[in-house]
Amino acid sequence: MPISVDACVAQHLGDRREQQDRVAILPHPGGGGVALAVVADGMGGHTGGTIAAQQVVHTARNNLERFSARSESARVLLESSINEAHMLIKACRFINEKDPHSTVVMLLLQPGKVSWAHCGDSRFYHFRGDSLIFRSTDHSYVAQLVVQGKITPEQALVHPNRNILLTSLGGVETPKVAFGEAEGLRGGDTFLLCSDGLWGYFTDQELAWAIDGAASAREASELLIGRARALAKGDGDNMSLAILKLVDTAAPEKVSASAADDGLLPPQPAK
Template identity: 35%
Template sequence: MRVLSFSEKGCIRKNNEDSFLVLSDEGLFAVADGMGGHRAGEVASSAALHELETWVPRLAELEDQALEKSLTEAFIQANQVVYESSTTVPENAGMGTTLTVLLIRKDKVVIAHVGDSRAYLWRNETLTPLTMDHSLVGELMRLGQITLDEAKRHPQRNVLMRAVGADPTIEVDCRSIGLQTKDVFLLCTDGFSNMISDQELSEEFLEPSPWEERLEKLRQLTLERGAPDNFTALCCIME
């Protein structure tokens, strides 16, 4: 397996509130997009990933539903830590973070997710979203009340319905899928997915060039389009 990644503050933001985690030996990968006041988003995303990392030894011998349950518990623990900090440290008030996690275990992959950072699977030249945006516009689209184009222009397109640390309790989406040779998994924050459409991802992934070149072209395209937000992408390439 190869892992490629980039994380940048973009063209407008003064600091990068995205964080990502690569633990190749444990098969665990994650991205987090923090939100909050002055640098509080940065605190939230890094704190969530730190809690996730401390939980990793508990996942080592687990399988199937026990693995999903324990990974969900890791999210609950991260939520408690971020929420407590946001409610007790004045400069962290109102902070929270998205968190999208990929755990690769033998012939199985577990995806756990809160927020609007995304996970995709590239298999047999087909791109499949593995997560659902926990955002206001995402919910309106699922209800058929707005179109994709309307969602991109919606004045509340950045409003999250779920985030780690936003509330004392949290609901986590968690699912497992089988792993196949030559699968490619992409984790990304909305600073990337808002700039690059699923169609453009598919077209670039179909290119015969090395994966390093494909990801670099997508990084450059994000910057060329103004990159108004921090953006992060993490790609796990099964070989």
């Protein structure tokens, strides 16, 4: 059965003075069902984090425009985008006298498969219905403690050192990047990319239930941000997310009312 994509990006300032996250879903200019989703969580004090996150999205957009799905691998696109953004962010330290850094998570959607990469603690989730298929592992101090069995995932959410990252873009060392890929996609598969300002309030199962139970990607975005804001109790971080829901369609010539001509819903910010 043909599949369409219902997609949405959303952000909320939280209780911060400045929005240092950046998020985008970028359709390939050549179409073909190829698109790149990006979430970048900037760090580095006033304006520094914004500069870093903007550079991540800008670099990803430029590389996507030159990407040929027929002759180039998804991993090369993702890896080059992250490494180039890293070098450009480092250069900004000298030009702007800031200390910019950023995390990043990217997803490249192609017909029948997705590829992803991440650095830091911005996350990638793959759900099928209300079940978790895959979740990225943070490059953070507490994530390593969980992997080592020293603390539980629940303890990690409230650990005093939960914000310590082991790698990011813009640092002295080359960023550590994790990659993955999935094929055999079908209707009911959903992909979530988000910054820690969102996922920090939910278990994996709660995210799955909320997204699966929503009628659209936009409704899921609004629901998650609304719940996170209520749980933040006046001390919430910036939040950014991108949701891509694969939907079975009745016929090839029909496109979901919530989808654009290229098969992707234009980014719709949730208030």
